[in-house]
Structures are given as structure tokens and as C-alpha cells.
Amino acid sequence: MGTDPRPVAAHIRHVIKLLRSPQADSPCSDAVAHVTDLFDRSVPPAQQTLLACRKSCSHCCTQMVVLTAPEAFFVAAQIRKRPKTIAAVVDVARQTGTLSLEERLRAKVMCPMLEAALCTIYAARPLGCHGFVSTNLNSCLAAFERLETPDIPMPQDNISVLYASRMLLLAALRLADLRDSTYEMNSALSAILTADNAEQRWLAGEDILAGVKTEAAPPPQFEDAIRKMAAFVAPTV
Numbered sequence: 192m193g194t195d196p197r198p199v200a201a202h203i204r205h206v207i208k209l210l211r212s213p214q215a216d217s218p219c220s221d222a223v224a225h226v227t228d229l230f231d232r233s234v235p236p237a238q239q240t241l242l243a244c245r246k247s248c249s250h251c252c253t254q255m256v257v258l259t260a261p262e263a264f265f266v267a268a269q270i271r272k273r274p275k276t277i278a279a280v281v282d283v284a285r286q287t288g289t290l291s292l293e294e295r296l297r298a299k300v301m302c303p304m305l306e307a308a309l310c311t312i313y314a315a316r317p318l319g320c321h322g323f324v325s326t327n328l329n330s331c332l333a334a335f336e337r338l339e340t341p342d343i344p345m346p347q348d349n350i351s352v353l354y355a356s357r358m359l360l361l362a363a364l365r366l367a368d369l370r371d372s373t374y375e376m377n378s379a380l381s382a383i384l385t386a387d388n389a390e391q392r393w394l395a396g397e398d399i400l401a402g403v404k405t406e407a408a409p410p411p412q413f414e415d416a417i418r419k420m421a422a423f424v425a426p427t428v
């Protein structure tokens with residue numbers, strides 16, 4: 192994912208193809224897996240050595256996680272056969288689903304995907320979790336343990352790749368005539384996991400997340416970039 196729009200356009204077309212694949216068990220999982228794999232391959236390896244993030248470090252997993260519906264279907268596919276996790280998701284959604292970002296942080300409720308300080312859906316974690324990294328543990332402790340004003344230092348490359356990945360996914364959803372709204376993770380998962388054939392119905396155009404509050408739309412600059420990218424790709428879809 193660089194400045195040349197043609198490779199990004201090719202990835203957008205591929206994501207659309209995956210979303211429209213009728214034979215797949217979970218087209219959304221395949222589409223999001225492609226984007227997250229691209230994310231992982233796009234962050235320069237040298238950046239990883241700068242990070243303070245380590246296995247079993249989960250201080251930041253009390254934050255609100257915001258995701259698109261396809262990301263939620265990908266997570267749901269990982270936990271569908273884990274009744275305890277599903278019960279925890281429903282419980283955390285009930286406790287925190289309507290809180291603001293700041294209130295969610297102050298509630299200090301851990302993500303229900305965590306077990307023994309490890310993310311049990313690590314490979315399928317939402318893009319926001321992929322992109323949330325830090326180069327300084329003390330800043331994380333200040334923000335998430337002592338609840339001081341968050342000031343987490345992140346490498347610019349990680350931020351750029353996160354924006355590009357989100358842009359790519361949102362442009363693909365629009366071009367595939369699918370909803371591009373974003374939701375609080377546990378609330379979206381609760382709705383998905385308690386509905387029959389949720390993903391198939393959503394892909395067919397039914398708004399099975401209609402009862403879940405949507406989060407803020409992308410900021411104008413980001414929105415402009417998504418529109419331009421979608422317009423660039425549209426003639427070839």
C-alpha cells in the first residue's frame with residue numbers, strides 16, 4: 192500500500208470478489224482476512240522493533256473497539272462455538288455498549304476476547320486492534336491504568352497503514368453495495384450471535400445490525416480519500 196493507486200485498486204477488486212463469493216462459508220471473514228494480511232505485510236518490519244507491545248501485555252484492551260460489520264462477522268466466526276465467550280460478550284455489551292470512548296476507558300472492563308492476558312482471536316482481531324500499538328509502556332500505563340489523559344506514541348507508518356487498510360475496506364464495501372457503518376464491537380457481536388444466518392442476511396442487504404448504535408462517520412479528509420479511491424476503482428468493478 193503505497194502512493195500508486197493501482198495496487199490498492201487491485202486489492203479493492205479482490206476484496207469485492209471475496210465478499211461476493213457464494214461458495215465461501217464466511218465471505219466477510221475471507222475479505223477481512225485479506226485486508227488484515229495486507230496490513231501485516233505493509234508495516235515495515237523495522238517498525239516492529241520500535242514497539243513496546245509484547246505478548247501478554249493487554250493494558251489497552253479496556254478500550255472501546257469500533258469495527259465494520261464484516262470485521263464483526265470475522266470475529267463472530269472465531270467465537271461461535273465458545274459459549275462462555277459469547278456469554279461474556281453479551282454481558283460486556285450490556286455493561287458498556289452505550290458508553291462513550293472516555294466512559295468505556297474509565298469503566299476498566301476488559302475485552303471478553305482476553306484469556307490469561309492473551310487475545311484469543313489475535314489473528315482475527317479487528318483493524319483497530321491491529322493498528323493500536325505503542326512505543327512506550329509508561330504511556331500505556333498512564334493512560335489505561337492511572338487513567339491520565341491518553342498520549343500514546345505510535346509510529347507514523349502504523350498509523351498510515353491503518354488508515355489505508357480502513358479506506359480500502361470501506362471503499363470495497365461501498366462498491367459492493369454493502370453498508371459501511373461502524374459499530375461498538377460487543378454490541379455488534381451480540382446482535383450477530385443471537386440472529387440466524389446473520390452474515391448471509393447482511394450480505395443479501397438486510398440490516399441485521401439496525402438495532403446497534405452506529406459510531407461516528409469517517410472525518411472529512413478520510414471520507415474524501417475513500418470517495419476518490421472508490422471513483423477510481425468503480426469503472427473496473
Ligand code: SF4
Pocket residue numbers: 251252253254256302303304305309310311312313316317320
Ligand atoms: S479483540 Fe483482542 S486485541 Fe482487541 S481489545 Fe479485544 S483482546 Fe484486545
